[in-house]
Amino acid sequence: MRWLIGIVIVLGVLQVYSQSAKSLAKAGKKAYKQGKYETAVFYLSKALETEKTIPLAWYLAESARIIKDYETAEKWYQYIAENDITTYPLSTFWLGMVQKNLAKYQKAQISFRKYLTKNAAKKDYYTQKARHEVLSCENALMLTFDKNNVELTLLNSAVNSPYSEFQAYLDRDSLLWVSSYKPLENEDSITFTSKLLVFSYDNEWKQLPVDTNINQNEVLVSSFWLNPNRDKLILSLCSPLGNQYNCKLYKSYRHEKRWSKPEVLSTAINSVKATTTHPFLIETDSCRYLIFASDREGGFGKLDLWAVKVNELLEPVESVFNLGKNINSIDIECCPFYDLKRKTLYFSSEWNTNLGGTDVFSSYGWITNLHPPQNLGFPINTNYDETFFTISADRSKALLASNRSTHSLSTYEKCCNDIYAMEFEQPEKDTVQLEEKKQVVRKRLEDLIPINLYFHNDEPNPKTWDTTTSFAYDELYNRYVQMREEYISVYASVLKGDDKLQAESKIDAFFTEEVEKNYLKLLQFFQLMKQLLSEGEVISLTIIGYASPLNNHAYNLNLSKRRIQSLINLLYRFEDGFFLPYLNQTAENGAKLIIIREAYGENMVAQGVSDDLKNLRNSVYSPEASRERKIGIIAIKITAD
Numbered sequence: 096m097r098w099l100i101g102i103v104i105v106l107g108v109l110q111v112y113s114q115s116a117k118s119l120a121k122a123g124k125k126a127y128k129q130g131k132y133e134t135a136v137f138y139l140s141k142a143l144e145t146e147k148t149i150p151l152a153w154y155l156a157e158s159a160r161i162i163k164d165y166e167t168a169e170k171w172y173q174y175i176a177e178n179d180i181t182t183y184p185l186s187t188f189w190l191g192m193v194q195k196n197l198a199k200y201q202k203a204q205i206s207f208r209k210y211l212t213k214n215a216a217k218k219d220y221y222t223q224k225a226r227h228e229v230l231s232c233e234n235a236l237m238l239t240f241d242k243n244n245v246e247l248t249l250l251n252s253a254v255n256s257p258y259s260e261f262q263a264y265l266d267r268d269s270l271l272w273v274s275s276y277k278p279l280e281n282e283d284s285i286t287f288t289s290k291l292l293v294f295s296y297d298n299e300w301k302q303l304p305v306d307t308n309i310n311q312n313e314v315l316v317s318s319f320w321l322n323p324n325r326d327k328l329i330l331s332l333c334s335p336l337g338n339q340y341n342c343k344l345y346k347s348y349r350h351e352k353r354w355s356k357p358e359v360l361s362t363a364i365n366s367v368k369a370t371t372t373h374p375f376l377i378e379t380d381s382c383r384y385l386i387f388a389s390d391r392e393g394g395f396g397k398l399d400l401w402a403v404k405v406n407e408l409l410e411p412v413e414s415v416f417n418l419g420k421n422i423n424s425i426d427i428e429c430c431p432f433y434d435l436k437r438k439t440l441y442f443s444s445e446w447n448t449n450l451g452g453t454d455v456f457s458s459y460g461w462i463t464n465l466h467p468p469q470n471l472g473f474p475i476n477t478n479y480d481e482t483f484f485t486i487s488a489d490r491s492k493a494l495l496a497s498n499r500s501t502h503s504l505s506t507y508e509k510c511c512n513d514i515y516a517m518e519f520e521q522p523e524k525d526t527v528q529l530e531e532k533k534q535v536v537r538k539r540l541e542d543l544i545p546i547n548l549y550f551h552n553d554e555p556n557p558k559t560w561d562t563t564t565s566f567a568y569d570e571l572y573n574r575y576v577q578m579r580e581e582y583i584s585v586y587a588s589v590l591k592g593d594d595k596l597q598a599e600s601k602i603d604a605f606f607t608e609e610v611e612k613n614y615l616k617l618l619q620f621f622q623l624m625k626q627l628l629s630e631g632e633v634i635s636l637t638i639i640g641y642a643s644p645l646n647n648h649a650y651n652l653n654l655s656k657r658r659i660q661s662l663i664n665l666l667y668r669f670e671d672g673f674f675l676p677y678l679n680q681t682a683e684n685g686a687k688l689i690i691i692r693e694a695y696g697e698n699m700v701a702q703g704v705s706d707d708l709k710n711l712r713n714s715v716y717s718p719e720a721s722r723e724r725k726i727g728i729i730a731i732k733i734t735a736d
Contacts, residue, residue, distance in 0.1 A: 116145035124154055132158040136167065143171075149179045156189065163498075165193040176206075184213070188221050195232055196451045198239070198478040204232040208604075213596060215603035216583050220396070223425055227446065229607050234448040234615065235478075241539075243472045247495075247515040253300040255513040261289065262318050262430070263494045263514045265487035266325060269296050270303075273514065274316050279305065289315040291330070308354045309347055317342055318430070320374045323488065325349065329385070329409070330357055331372040342372040344387060346409050363411045364403060366391040372398075375431045376409075377462060384462050385409065386418075386440075388429040393417065396425035400442060402462055420573075421467050422458060429453070430483045433462065436490075440465055443482040448615065451478030455495060459670050466670055467618055475517070482512070492518050533630055537733050540623045546728040548617060548662065549610045551575045552645065552715045554724075555657050562656040567664040572614055579606045585716040605718045620728070621669060627733060628677050628686040635689040637730035638662060643723040645714055655694035658726045663690060691730075 123138035139155040156171035172190035175183050191206030207225040214222045249255065254263075258277035265271050276289035290310040294300045310316060315333040317340075322328075326349040333342040343365040345357035365371045369391035377384045385405050388398045400422055404413040422428060424446035432441045438461065443453040447468055454476040456468035470476060471484070479499040486493050496512040548568060554575070555566040579602070587598040624634060640655030666674045666688070677688035707714050714720055 116142050119145075120148075120151055123151070123158075127154050127158050132161045136162065136164060140167070147174070149175055149182065153183055153186075156186075160189060160193055163196070165196045168193040169197060169199075176209075184210075185221060188225055191225065191228060191232075195228065195235070196478055198451060200232040200236040200239075204229055207232070211603055212600045215596070215599040216580075216587065218580060220425055226603060226607050230612050230615070231448050233612075235450045238448070238450060238470060238476075239473050241472065243475060245475060245517050247474060247517045250514045250516060251300065253302065254294060257511065259289075259511040260514045261496055261512055262483040262485070263496070264319075264321060264485050265489075265492070265494060266321065267323060267488035268325075270294065270325075271296070271300065272319065272321055274318055276315075288313060289317065291316045291319055291328075306354050308356050315340060315342075318373045318483070320376050322376070322378070328354065328357075329360075329374040329376060331374060332357060333370075333372070340370075342370045344371050344374050344385075360409055361411055363415060368392075370398075373429050373431060375433055376405075377433045377435060379435065383407070386431040386433065386462070388431070391415075395420065395423040398427045398429050399423040400428045400431055416463075418462070418465060421465050427453065432483075432485050434486055441471075441484045441486075442468075443480075443484070444468070450476050452480035452498075453482055455481050455484040469618075469622060480512070490519065492516050529630075533627065533632070536623055536626050540620065540627070540733070541731060543616050543620050543623075544728060544731055546616050546620060547609070547613050547725045548572070548658075548727070549575065549613070549721060550658055550724045550726075551578060552643070552720075552724060553654065555661055560650065560653055562653045563660045564657045565664070566661050567668050568617075568661040569665055571661055572610075576606060576610060579603070582606070582716050582721075585712055586718075589712065601718055602716075605721060609722070617728075621666075621674075624688070625670075625673060628674070628682070628688060629684070631684040631686045633685075633687045633689070633734045634677075635691060635730075635732040636728055637691045637693065638726055639693040639695060639729050640726045641695055641723055643714070643720050645708060652694050655726070656692070659692050659694060662726060662728075666690075 119138050119142035123135050123142055126132070126134035126138060135158040136155060139151055139158065143151055143155060152171045152174050156168050156175065159165070159168035159171070169190065172186050172193060175186040176190055180186055187206050187210040191203045191210065194200075194203035194206060207228045210225045211222065211229070214225070250263075254260065254271065254273060256275065256277040258275070261274045261276065263271060263273045271294040273292050273294065274289055275292050276287075278287040279290070288310075290305060292305065293303045295303055309328065309330060311332075313334070316330060317333050318331040320329040328347040328349075330345045330347060331342045332345050333340040344360045346360060347354045347357045349355075359365060364385065364387070366389065369389050371387055371389045371391070373388040375386045377386065383405050384402050386400060386402045389401050390398050391401070394401075394417060400418045401415055402418060403411045403415040406412050417423060418440075422440070422442065424444065426445035428442055428444045428446070430443040433439070434441065438459060440458045440460075440462070441455060442458070443455050445453050447454070447456055448470050450470075450473060455471045457471060458465045458468040460466045475481065475484075475495070477497070477499050479497055481495055481497045484493060484495045494514060494516050496514055498512050550571060551574065555564040555571055583599050583602045586602050587595045590598050627634060638659050640659045642651035642654045642658075644651075646654070663678075666678060674688055676682040677686050678690070680687050
């Protein structure tokens with residue numbers, strides 16, 4: 096919506112050239128403080144042509160980033176980072192962010208590393224985000240190389256406009272429901288609001304009459320959920336609140352051909368001090384769960400996904416709960432769609448492994464036990480924003496919104512969303528094609544080897560001689576990565592100045608580029624194994640266990656066995672026991688998953704690793720000692736049954 100203001104600035108172009116650099120700068124800063132960022136970019140760009148100053152460059156870079164003019168933002172963040180990083184330490188962080196939005200993943204990774212070099216010990220949003228993006232940028236680059244065999248089609252201009260279309264759903268009667276921000280015929284093009292529009296298809300899309308009960312003046316329809324019978328709607332309606340909008344969830348029922356006036360849902364759902372939006376209702380024979388996005392208290396940060404069990408009238412029957420850390424993050428999560436048939440949640444996120452902006456992810460599991468999400472891949476996701484992935488009622492296609500399109504009406508093409516459709520890929524029947532596809536999966540699986548999985552000292556089951564454990568590796572991993580700040584603090588505690596910064600950065604890099612990176616490789620490895628096992632393959636894995644030299648050989652040998660067992664426990668529990676029949680060799684298709692274990696204890700510890708219990712800094716918290724506490728998937732053999 097902000098880009099509309101940009102149209103107005105054209106009227107003053109001729110006057111601008113006669114103004115001094117000082118007056119241009121003043122006008123630009125004033126526009127920035129008023130939130131008129133397009134205007135700020137215009138004036139500040141002209142001012143900087145006459146005289147380059149760091150403060151003006153900062154205002155311009157910030158304004159350009161906000162309106163998604165990433166090319167301009169990159170230029171001026173780079174200028175600031177090269178000339179006054181001390182006064183503007185966030186310049187390298189934001190430089191990395193806009194470079195990622197431009198799909199310059201390797202440059203972005205360098206910028207984030209520069210930021211972390213000086214800020215690894217901090218616990219604020221920027222450090223956590225930069226740390227995450229170092230790995231995310233690397234994975235994003237790999238995703239662009241591993242392109243999906245899908246084609247996205249832009250819906251025509253009857254549906255899409257030079258403005259924004261946010262969400263679309265194709266019902267069982269091929270009616271297309273779209274939340275759209277565009278002026279209708281004879282409507283004021285400045286004061287119009289977003290609406291829920293309906294289109295029918297007869298060789299082309301045709302808009303049906305607008306329902307005035309659910310589309311009201313000065314209230315924005317941001318998102319919606321429609322039941323299969325098309326007689327119940329849940330709407331997110333948003334009203335102005337200062338310079339922002341506050342959204343609440345409402346319900347509406349269809350009587351004959353009209354919708355009832357929307358009724359606001361319970362305050363248990365619509366938290367008084369928060370925005371509540373993006374509804375989706377899961378309905379089964381035994382229960383109903385309403386999922387929504389909200390910035391209510393108790394979340395991980397910004398918008399989170401929440402759920403609540405409700406009755407037929409959409410009244411809560413249990414307490415609202417957060418979908419948890421597998422789904423939510425310190426960034427934005429939104430736009431849920433739950434596929435009951437596949438037991439999979441689709442949602443958009445600025446976190447996880449994304450290609451830039453918001454990407455669409457899938458998470459397998461029931462709503463109370465969702466697994467770590469998977470990126471839907473390129474070109475479904477891009478370095479632009481992708482939101483509101485939905486599956487049509489007949490399951491023939493999927494729809495999503497993205498701002499990857501171009502419209503001449505907008506100065507900044509990244510401002511506005513359009514609706515895209517893609518046909519679902521049909522199962523392969525040609526045996527040659529099937530074998531070629533399996534060969535590709537085998538190669539991707541083999542390329543992930545070796546995978547090293549790391550542990551805190553003496554974990555799991557410390558101070559015991561057990562050879563087995565009930566812990567699964569994901570539990571141990573989550574506890575371990577939460578100790579990052581402790582490791583940074585202890586390892587850098589005896590140092591000062593640049594030596595301290597380098598030590599902090601060294602530990603931070605170990606957790607990001609070794610601990611976290613390998614865990615993500617493991618999850619990808621599991622998904623690829625699922626594909627081959629489902630096709631009847633026999634897979635043999637060799638897992639080797641290690642320990643640091645802080646105890647005697649017999650103890651370390653048993654510790655290594657416990658660590659290997661934690662990975663096997665994860666295999667047994669993964670996605671509600673998917674691997675169980677393959678591990679037990681009872682799968683109907685004859686596929687098998689065979690585990691070969693090798694426990695080495697400390698026999699292969701690198702030379703020079705400390706075994707001094709009195710020097711925990713080096714024997715426990717150093718990167719050298721940490722690298723020895725691991726298990727490794729070091730070999731894989733794949734054969735047809």
